[in-house]
Amino acid sequence: MTPDITPIRVAVLGASGYTGAELMRLLVRHPRTSIRVLTGERQAGKPVAEVFPHLMHEDLPRLCRIDEVDWSGIDLVFCALPHGTTQEVIAGLPATLKVVDLSADFRLADVETYAQWYGHAHRAPELQREAVYGLCEINRQGVRGARLVANPGCYPTAAQLPLIPLLLRDLVETDDIIIDAKSGVSGAGRDAKQANLFGEVAEGIHAYGIASHRHAPEIEQGLSLAAGRTVMVNFTPHLMPMTRGILTSIYVRMKPGVTAADLRAALAEQYAGEPFAKVLPEGVAPQTRHVRGSNLCLMNAFADRLPGRAIVLSAIDNLVKGASGQAIQNMNLLYGLDERTGLEVVPLFP
């Protein structure tokens, strides 16, 4: 039998944003995709080269508006639009299309939790029920049979990958998990906002969304599923003067008799053979500068000096494993491709 080499014809909605740019960067070298449609809102009508000069040498279609798209030549849509905007756009697409949504719109399975955190009733609740949460290393079986994949948020990816193996094995107390997370500014998107000006971000660091960030329920949803009971976390994000990267420092209390070596062993067992989720050698701390531009999630666990406590660290690139890279990993799963296809990018260093 000859192998199927028909290209997957993709559309990127929101191609003029940061995650859109990252999708294009990776997809132009993906051997099985053909980029057919790119959309923008304010940038619609412009060639990609004008919006993103780093892509000027690539053969890409001009940005158009969503309402101009002819969907008949498309197999899969990457939706990289602001959350809230996305649900109505996806509800209006032909139901034959596969969709990987990078926004938060379909990540929370419970409609009431969604309404409570996002401030309005969901406008496509039937799709919310259909969507499959695409944390690839944990839910690849579910993703393979999906039509609509909710690509996880950047902080939730960095927090859940190291914590889920520990909860699945009942190694840590579920009422004492502290997630201290730090993100680069690209996490906030390309839209001009005062809070993201150089003068507001450089030479300082600050916490935001304290005890109120909308990624807390997304993290809790995944951790509760793994633990088999309700888990609540203390989650505090911080904005760092860097462009890319998320570092999470997670503080846990271990179950009696459990050691940090057991936590490391659990992570190593869970992610043995995984191409992107990597447990570092004992004593080596993950760094954001070791994942830049790559789809890697680096993690490790350390004993604290306080008896019974441990520190679990993870690092990802928010635009790759935290968004566009994981979205492509999900597409690979949807089409039965090797998950590494188009994603074997070596991190950029320094």
Ligand SMILES: NC(=O)C1=CN([C@@H]2O[C@H](COP(=O)(O)OP(=O)(O)OC[C@H]3O[C@@H](n4cnc5c(N)ncnc54)[C@H](OP(=O)(O)O)[C@@H]3O)[C@@H](O)[C@H]2O)C=CC1
């Ligand atoms: N940045 C990150 O690290 C991560 C982002 N995400 C999520 O991915 C999605 C995209 O994020 P990001 O790329 O950073 O965002 P950007 O702000 O950089 O880009 C947003 C894109 O959406 C388009 N857009 C804005 N409003 C509308 C509208 N009303 N109708 C149609 N298109 C619109 C913009 O077009 P134009 O500029 O032409 O107006 C642009 O192409 C968001 O939901 C975000 O939360 C998820 C994980 C990580």
Ligand SMILES: CC(=O)N[C@@H](CCC(=O)OP(=O)(O)O)C(=O)O
């Ligand atoms: C630094 C920064 O501002 N980060 C964003 C998170 C980006 C992300 O993953 O958001 P979605 O859930 O919308 O996909 C924030 O805190 O809102």
